[in-house]
Amino acid sequence: LWLYVLMGAAGLAGPSEAAGLPRVAIVLSSELLAYQEAVTGFLSEVDCEAEHFNLEGDLSNADRVLSSALSREPDVVFAVGAKAAIACREVPDDVPVVFCMVQEPERYDLPTKNMTGVTNTVDEIQQLRLLLEVKRSISKVAVPYSPEYSAAALQRAQEAARALNLSIIPVPIGSEATAASAVRDRMSEAEAIWFIPDPIVATPAVFDLLLAYSLDKRIPLMTFARSLVRSGALFASYSAPETMGAQAAELVKRVMTHNDAGGITIPPSRQLYSVNLRTARALGIAIPPAVVAQADSVFR
Amino acid sequence: MSTARPCPRRRRAQRASVLLWAALALLLPNMGVATEKEAFDLVKEECLVEAAARRLQPLAEAPSSATVITGADIQRHGWTTLAEVLRNIRGFYVTYDRNYWYVGVRGFGRPADWNDRILLLIDGHVMNGNIYGDAYMGSELPIDMEAIDRIEIVRGPGSALYGSNALFAVINVVTKTPTAKRGVAVGADKASFGTSEGWFSFTGGGPADTRIAVSATGLRSAGQDLYFREYDAPDLGNGWARGADGETGRSAMFSLIRRDLSVRGFWSSRDKHVPTGAWETTFGHDGTKSTDERGYIELAYRYPGTRLGSYEVKLYHDWYRYGGIWFYEDDPPLESRDIGRSNWSGVELRDIARLGTHSILTLGATLEHDWEVHQEVWDVDPYYLYVRSRLTGLTDWSVYFQEELALVRQWRLTLGLRRDDYETFGAVNNPRVALVGPARDGTQLKLMYGRAFRPPSYYDLYYDDVDATLSNPNLLPETVDTYEAAVEQRLPLHSVAQWSVYRYMVHRLIDQVPVGESAVQSQNVGTVRTTGVEIGIETSPGGGIEASADLALQSARDDETEDRLTNAPEILAYGRFFVPVVGDRLGLSWDTRWVGARYTNSRQKTSGYAVTDIGLVGNILDGHMRLALRARNVFNAAYSHPGGNELLEDLIPQDRRAWSLEFRVGNGL
Numbered sequence: 001l002w003l004y005v006l007m008g009a010a011g012l013a014g015p016s017e018a019a020g021l022p023r024v025a026i027v028l029s030s031e032l033l034a035y036q037e038a039v040t041g042f043l044s045e046v047d048c049e050a051e052h053f054n055l056e057g058d059l060s061n062a063d064r065v066l067s068s069a070l071s072r073e074p075d076v077v078f079a080v081g082a083k084a085a086i087a088c089r090e091v092p093d094d095v096p097v098v099f100c101m102v103q104e105p106e107r108y109d110l111p112t113k114n115m116t117g118v119t120n121t122v123d124e125i126q127q128l129r130l131l132l133e134v135k136r137s138i139s140k141v142a143v144p145y146s147p148e149y150s151a152a153a154l155q156r157a158q159e160a161a162r163a164l165n166l167s168i169i170p171v172p173i174g175s176e177a178t179a180a181s182a183v184r185d186r187m188s189e190a191e192a193i194w195f196i197p198d199p200i201v202a203t204p205a206v207f208d209l210l211l212a213y214s215l216d217k218r219i220p221l222m223t224f225a226r227s228l229v230r231s232g233a234l235f236a237s238y239s240a241p242e243t244m245g246a247q248a249a250e251l252v253k254r255v256m257t258h259n260d261a262g263g264i265t266i267p268p269s270r271q272l273y274s275v276n277l278r279t280a281r282a283l284g285i286a287i288p289p290a291v292v293a294q295a296d297s298v299f300r
Numbered sequence: 301m302s303t304a305r306p307c308p309r310r311r312r313a314q315r316a317s318v319l320l321w322a323a324l325a326l327l328l329p330n331m332g333v334a335t336e337k338e339a340f341d342l343v344k345e346e347c348l349v350e351a352a353a354r355r356l357q358p359l360a361e362a363p364s365s366a367t368v369i370t371g372a373d374i375q376r377h378g379w380t381t382l383a384e385v386l387r388n389i390r391g392f393y394v395t396y397d398r399n400y401w402y403v404g405v406r407g408f409g410r411p412a413d414w415n416d417r418i419l420l421l422i423d424g425h426v427m428n429g430n431i432y433g434d435a436y437m438g439s440e441l442p443i444d445m446e447a448i449d450r451i452e453i454v455r456g457p458g459s460a461l462y463g464s465n466a467l468f469a470v471i472n473v474v475t476k477t478p479t480a481k482r483g484v485a486v487g488a489d490k491a492s493f494g495t496s497e498g499w500f501s502f503t504g505g506g507p508a509d510t511r512i513a514v515s516a517t518g519l520r521s522a523g524q525d526l527y528f529r530e531y532d533a534p535d536l537g538n539g540w541a542r543g544a545d546g547e548t549g550r551s552a553m554f555s556l557i558r559r560d561l562s563v564r565g566f567w568s569s570r571d572k573h574v575p576t577g578a579w580e581t582t583f584g585h586d587g588t589k590s591t592d593e594r595g596y597i598e599l600a601y602r603y604p605g606t607r608l609g610s611y612e613v614k615l616y617h618d619w620y621r622y623g624g625i626w627f628y629e630d631d632p633p634l635e636s637r638d639i640g641r642s643n644w645s646g647v648e649l650r651d652i653a654r655l656g657t658h659s660i661l662t663l664g665a666t667l668e669h670d671w672e673v674h675q676e677v678w679d680v681d682p683y684y685l686y687v688r689s690r691l692t693g694l695t696d697w698s699v700y701f702q703e704e705l706a707l708v709r710q711w712r713l714t715l716g717l718r719r720d721d722y723e724t725f726g727a728v729n730n731p732r733v734a735l736v737g738p739a740r741d742g743t744q745l746k747l748m749y750g751r752a753f754r755p756p757s758y759y760d761l762y763y764d765d766v767d768a769t770l771s772n773p774n775l776l777p778e779t780v781d782t783y784e785a786a787v788e789q790r791l792p793l794h795s796v797a798q799w800s801v802y803r804y805m806v807h808r809l810i811d812q813v814p815v816g817e818s819a820v821q822s823q824n825v826g827t828v829r830t831t832g833v834e835i836g837i838e839t840s841p842g843g844g845i846e847a848s849a850d851l852a853l854q855s856a857r858d859d860e861t862e863d864r865l866t867n868a869p870e871i872l873a874y875g876r877f878f879v880p881v882v883g884d885r886l887g888l889s890w891d892t893r894w895v896g897a898r899y900t901n902s903r904q905k906t907s908g909y910a911v912t913d914i915g916l917v918g919n920i921l922d923g924h925m926r927l928a929l930r931a932r933n934v935f936n937a938a939y940s941h942p943g944g945n946e947l948l949e950d951l952i953p954q955d956r957r958a959w960s961l962e963f964r965v966g967n968g969l
Binding site: 034063067103173204207224228230231 | 336337338342343882883922
């Protein structure tokens with residue numbers, strides 16, 4: 001909120017200059033910082049007259065928020081986060097919607113014919129290539145996942161692994177409480193762990209469990225967020241929310257220029273990664289200097 | 301909710317704001333760098349969406365007392381029919397007369413009423429037949445429960461939106477949406493009483509963004525040898541009906557979806573032997589049986605909408621077939637046949653419009669044409685015709701509106717009215733008013749009034765065999781006025797408590813009344829009053845554990861005589877839970893229900909009973925294979941249900957302990 005106030009103050013340019021600018025209704029799923037960063041990236045790339053709406057993390061606010069947003073007669077709706085994107089399925093056909101920060105759009109029957117967006121995904125092959133650059137001898141990678149949410153993600157991981165002559169060890173986890181037994185029973189042959197952004201598995205307790213296992217067995221732990229590398233994972237591959245927001249802005253321009261609402265999704269254009277050299281030392285892994293040099297963040 | 305504020309209007313200014321932000325991020329180490337908690341919260345966002353997306357209108361805001369049972373609930377508890385689901389839901393209870401399953405709601409369940417006061421929908425399509433108004437709830441609707449995404453159970457009147465038969469509840473069975481990803485699953489079940497069942501399902505995508513789902517099921521049961529003391533005589537097998545309780549069933553359904561267009565179809569058929577000597581037939585004759593068939597095909601187009609709203613058009617054709625073979629005592633036994641056959645088509649238009657920021661208006665209209673309504677009863681040899689009633693070309697129509705107004709402080713007012721016009725008895729209007737909103741943090745309050753109706757069925761109006769059942773063309777529709785207050789309170793440990801108080805006034809109740817020495821006739825008999833209180837709590841404390849407990853106290857009485865109605869228990873209690881035993885690979889389910897005493901037709905009082913079902917459900921091969929071992933009535937309780945007017949028996953014995961082993965495999969589970 002503080003950021004918004006500052007940004008708003010910095011962006012004041014006089015009401016008369018608003019004439020002719022596209023009206024954008026920005027609908028946020030919640031106040032998460034990553035969503036706000038996506039908005040920052042978005043607004044840095046498109047001239048618009050924007051108004052901000054927030055579901056406050058509760059999809060039951062959708063009717064009310066959308067009614068309010070649509071009453072301003074926006075030219076485009078920019079939905080940030082999965083809840084916002086789902087809520088915007090109800091936006092009438094003649095109002096284009098651009099979304100971003102949604103991991104698995106197809107899970108929610110997105111995009112519809114007036115929607116297009118940027119997914120919050122990281123190319124699986126790129127992640128595994130990075131893993132091989134970090135440690136070439138790896139051949140078996142364990143993927144803890146919940147069948148309920150991440151069956152498709154596991155399938156993509158397996159396809160990517162096959163392309164690189166790696167094999168995936170699926171570690172299905174039904175709940176946080178059962179994670180320890182799943183790790184104990186199924187990960188004995190793993191030479192690396194791939195901690196994916198699964199709603200059931202990605203919890204502090206499971207992360208701590210996998211981190212301890214990684215350090216105990218001296219095998220790499222690959223994750224999806226920079227903050228987890230800072231907490232001790234060996235490395236993470238991810239996309240910056242600002243970048244995804246900026247890409248969404250490009251889609252808005254295309255929609256406005258070509259009247260092409262799309263019905264497509266595009267992946268983030270730029271992948272970043274972080275490494276933790278202290279963890280690397282603990283695992284006895286020498287990360288090549290070229291990998292360190294290109295990292296977005298290096299924790300020493 | 302809306303943060304209306306000026307936007308950066310020039311890119312330079314925008315970049316300046318970004319740079320300012322970046323500078324601040326560097327100065328303040330906790331800003332601009334997502335924390336570990338942020339990373340997990342971001343992932344969790346999608347989890348919450350998955351649960352919420354199943355019902356875009358939150359239950360708490362629905363202008364009714366509603367319960368949603370998900371496909372996962374059905375799998376965990378092993379419910380195989382709608383009746384098995386409903387008997388575990390607050391305020392519901394079932395009665396089985398060894399031929400049909402009847403569902404009572406909130407203390408009201410007239411014996412052998414064929415569920416004509418409950419509206420049953422599959423994917424929004426009305427399933428009640430148009431001769432008897434009946435809705436199949438048990439094995440007479442052998443649907444593949446694996447194909448169900450969720451069951452929406454809405455208590456109270458629904459005629460303001462749905463029209464006829466929605467007096468006590470609307471039950472909408474929502475099947476799984478076809479997916480582009482190909483999935484196939486097969487399964488089989490072997491159970492006590494010589495019962496076996498098999499299923500097949502397929503879903504996948506085709507060219508031009510087409511998606512299809514198909515499922516089929518088959519059922520066979522030998523049934524039980526049953527003892528009825530009313531027939532305990534040497535020439536009647538000493539009261540034992542042997543080999544006369546079997547049934548076979550089958551069903552198929554499909555969904556074909558391409559963008560905004562969908563085609564759906566359903567067909568089911570069931571043959572059931574009748575062991576009870578119903579309608580004074582020869583007791584225990586293994587040739588006496590009924591056949592029930594139901595089907596429809598529906599074409600729907602949903603235009604997602606303009607700024608003003610969206611609309612939907614549905615065209616459908618339905619059919620219903622009933623056949624009865626009844627053997628009567630004679631030498632040789634006299635065979636009598638009974639058929640009901642109908643075909644009807646209809647169209648429905650519905651428009652949902654947003655008027656400003658505070659109003660959602662739903663407008664709709666239906667037109668339905670009965671091509672044929674045929675009822676016939678005859679003796680085979682010597683041929684003798686008792687009933688032949690054939691009606692053609694009857695048309696009914698309706699118009700309705702519902703207005704949802706957003707008031708202050710998140711309160712919503714719902715106003716609705718529907719007018720249905722029938723060729724048989726004229727028009728009826730059904731209004732609805734509901735006020736829903738937060739009373740304080742975490743507490744939702746609902747105040748509701750509604751009226752609903754049940755038209756006299758073609759059977760009530762025109763079936764006349766002169767001897768046993770007399771027609772009554774002067775019948776008027778039965779109506780119910782309902783007043784209800786409900787509260788939903790969120791509690792710690794992911795728990796929700798709900799309670800409600802209600803009062804139903806049923807006017808011009810249609811009931812079968814003895815006429816003369818041996819005949820019955822449907823008549824508007826008077827007014828019935830049902831009052832009650834319901835309390836329930838559900839919790840999901842984590843670790844995959846889910847539990848609920850419910851209590852319903854209710855009274856259903858004749859408004860003039862104050863007599864308790866038959867088949868109307870005054871206490872219902874339920875408890876169920878599911879606990880993971882070995883991670884997500886093995887789980888234990890437990891359902892217990894207590895049904896209080898009920899009066900039978902002869903004013904006997906049945907004993908209350910408690911029945912418990914348990915199950916062990918195992919998921920292996922990464923969820924691609926499921927094994928389930930279940931015990932229904934695990935403590936082997938002996939209990940009976942009240943019988944209907946067509947039976948000599950006052951009490952119908954129910955199943956004792958029964959085992960089943962279910963196996964399913966496939967990537968479409």
